[in-house]
Amino acid sequence: MKNIIKKILLLFGLISLIHFSFSQKTDSLKSISYFSGAMSVTNNGISIVPSFSLGKPAAIFNLSMGKNRFSFEPDLWFSLAGKPWTFLFWGRYKLIIAGKFQMNVGTHLGLNFKSSVLPIDGDSSNVTVTRRYLAGELFPRFLLAKNISVGIYYLYSHGIDAGTIKNTNFLTLNANFSNIKLSNQFFMKVNPQFYYLKLDAQDGFYFTSTFTVARKNFPLSVSAIINKTINTDITGSKNFVWNASLVYSFHKKYVEQ
Structure with a gap:
């Protein structure tokens, strides 16, 4: 248990060091306008596609850095044992910003890590196998109102290596209700989604929602995700999945000198 805590603290320390480094006024920062992120600890790691979950506690690091319309956003997912689960290296661009309508596009290289027993020098050994994905x-x-928006999200992913899902199609109809006042200090955000998922020849329909409760001008928040199967023939799909997370968030803006 001590080793697990040390690994998590080390990861948080590295992120804090990066945050501090970006805060320095050096010439190398002149092209960077912001650096932000969220670090979460959860009882059950749930993927960007909510029907996929780790099934055990996880530490999640979502980072974002960029300027104007471009951003680089790595997402790093670990089990609390310190083993990597999934790394996503996003490049995103705000394609359209026209009044109340916006459209973002993005692409990522995804690395999925899985423990497998393989024969090595005549013996069986437990090794971590990395599987690569490319996605867009x-x-x-x-924007319907100041704190209400609706949208469509589409993700296509192609598995590069043997044993991966070759074609993933993920389509959601979503809404976002932000800054719901709970008291003078606390507010809530709700993000419900209906989605269609197709993994090669198998497909299904699901409902998911994220709930977040936060305090004004305070970096810690609490969030929860639920995911419910409506109808599916995807092997391994669970009828209901949920998690709860403690989240630390930060956002730093930079001015060119």
């Missing part, structure tokens, strides 16, 4: 996303959304 399209995210149009429309």
Whole structure:
């Protein structure tokens, strides 16, 4: 248990060091306008496609750095034992910003890590196998009111290595309700989604929602995700999945000198 805590603290320390380094006024920062992120500890790691879950506690690091319309956003997922689960290296671009309508596009290289027993020098050994994916996303959304938006999100992923899912299609109809006042200090955000998922020849329909409760001007928040199967023939799909997370968030803006 002590080793697990040390690994998590080390990861948080590395992120804090990066945050501090980006805060320094050096010439290398002149092209960077912001650096932000969220670090979460959860009882059950749930993927960007909510029907996929780790099934055990996880530490998740979502980072974002960029300027104007471009951003680089690595997502790093670990089990609390310190083993890597999934790394996504996103490149995103705000393609359209026109009044209440916005459209973002993005692409990522994904690395999925899985423990497998393989024969090595005549013996069986437990090794971590890395599987690669290439993906692209399209995210149009429309702002109905100051704190209410609706949109469509589409993700296509192609598995590169043997044993991967070759074609993943993930399409959601989503809404976002932000800054729901709970008291003078606390507010809530809700993000419900209906989605269609197709993994090669198998497909299914699902409902998922994220709930977040936060305090004004305070970096810690609490969030929860639920995922419910509506109808599916995807092997291994669970009828209901949920998690709860403690999240630390930060956002730093930079001014060119």
